[in-house]
Amino acid sequence: MKQKKQSLTAEDKERFAPQLLLPGMNEARQLKLNNASAVIIGLTPPGLSCAINLAQAGIGKLILQDHASVQPADLSTHFLFSAADVGAKKTDALQNKLSQLHPSLEIEINSDQFNVHNAEKFLLTADIAVEALENWQDKLLASDSCMRLLKPLIHSGIIAYSFHVFSMIPRRSACLRCVFAKLGLEDFPPYGIQKGMLGAIASLVGSFQAAEAIKLITQIGTISGNHLLRFDVLRSEFDDMTELTSRSDCPDCGRLN
Numbered sequence: 001m002k003q004k005k006q007s008l009t010a011e012d013k014e015r016f017a018p019q020l021l022l023p024g025m026n027e028a029r030q031l032k033l034n035n036a037s038a039v040i041i042g043l044t045p046p047g048l049s050c051a052i053n054l055a056q057a058g059i060g061k062l063i064l065q066d067h068a069s070v071q072p073a074d075l076s077t078h079f080l081f082s083a084a085d086v087g088a089k090k091t092d093a094l095q096n097k098l099s100q101l102h103p104s105l106e107i108e109i110n111s112d113q114f115n116v117h118n119a120e121k122f123l124l125t126a127d128i129a130v131e132a133l134e135n136w137q138d139k140l141l142a143s144d145s146c147m148r149l150l151k152p153l154i155h156s157g158i159i160a161y162s163f164h165v166f167s168m169i170p171r172r173s174a175c176l177r178c179v180f181a182k183l184g185l186e187d188f189p190p191y192g193i194q195k196g197m198l199g200a201i202a203s204l205v206g207s208f209q210a211a212e213a214i215k216l217i218t219q220i221g222t223i224s225g226n227h228l229l230r231f232d233v234l235r236s237e238f239d240d241m242t243e244l245t246s247r248s249d250c251p252d253c254g255r256l257n
């Protein structure tokens with residue numbers, strides 16, 4: 001990580017003027033963002049949108065984690081990649097785009113598969129984690145690792161036209177294992193692209209995750225830690241699910257209580 005900035009430059013103030021005008025936002029909070037780092041686990045369409053939004057908002061460092069390459073199907077689910085990127089590692093393709101868009105952003109890439117042996121290595125140096133993984137077991141691994149390291153994790157799940165976002169804050173939130181049980185998702189249904197995906201919804205999910213990450217980093221607004229927001233886009237219905245408390249026998253949550 002580069003040396004932490006002590007104050008915003010004149011160029012920063014000009015660049016971030018629109019968000020500095022927002023109620024509650026100020027130079028100290030923008031500076032927090034400029035000095036913060038986030039790991040994006042899974043460069044699926046929501047992960048790509050989240051990375052772009054965090055870079056645009058001025059986050060200091062992004063750690064990009066994905067082992068996959070860009071496929072032709074990725075061109076219909078996210079605007080970032082073009083035909084020229086097909087076959088390239090997603091991490092490399094995203095790094096190239098972000099470096100052009102935001103030259104001052106520090107980027108670290110990791111193209112190894114996310115697994116039990118390396119999960120904590122990706123998370124250790126980041127202030128916050130965002131997961132946009134496709135596999136429920138990997139999501140649980142991200143949750144277990146973040147609970148152990150006391151890192152906030154912004155989780156999302158997309159099932160066809162519905163999606164949910166949950167900000168897991170260790171010591172304040174239940175872990176994903178407990179939340180999934182409350183939601184009746186113990187059977188781990190097919191998720192993400194395996195269940196079909198509309199690019200417009202995926203972008204919305206990633207933008208939502210970025211907004212949650214910005215709230216946590218700048219300490220603006222409220223994140224209760226036990227709310228899950230669920231949207232059914234087809235029915236235009238919104239649910240705020242509350243009281244997602246831990247199971248009494250959960251090893252992850254029990255260790256912290």
Ligand SMILES: [Zn+2]
Nearest residue numbers: 175178250253
């Ligand atoms: Zn738990």
